[in-house]
Amino acid sequence: MATSLKIDDDLEGRVQKLAVSRQQSTQGLMREAIEQYVEREEARENFKQEALASWEDYKETGLHLTGDELRAWMKTWGTEAETEAPECHK
Numbered sequence: 001m002a003t004s005l006k007i008d009d010d011l012e013g014r015v016q017k018l019a020v021s022r023q024q025s026t027q028g029l030m031r032e033a034i035e036q037y038v039e040r041e042e043a044r045e046n047f048k049q050e051a052l053a054s055w056e057d058y059k060e061t062g063l064h065l066t067g068d069e070l071r072a073w074m075k076t077w078g079t080e081a082e083t084e085a086p087e088c089h090k
Contacts, residue, residue: 065089
């Protein structure tokens with residue numbers, strides 16, 4: 001799919017300068033930038049949706065972990081004393 005994108009002269013110059021320094025085409029550089037932006041925003045949206053689902057689950061069940069419980073568990077990650085996730089409670 002071909003898409004046209006209008007950018008101002010200053011941004012166009014910056015893109016061209018960066019493309020030259022990376023020995024890459026301006027189109028390739030812009031495609032890479034758009035791909036990275038879309039991936040980042042998709043991840044952000046997924047995180048938001050997971051947080052909303054978690055909030056709804058909490059409102060329905062009341063089950064949770066405290067911040068202290070979570071931090072204590074996470075401190076064990078990657079150590080010989082690594083523990084299983086604590087049980088959620090009301």
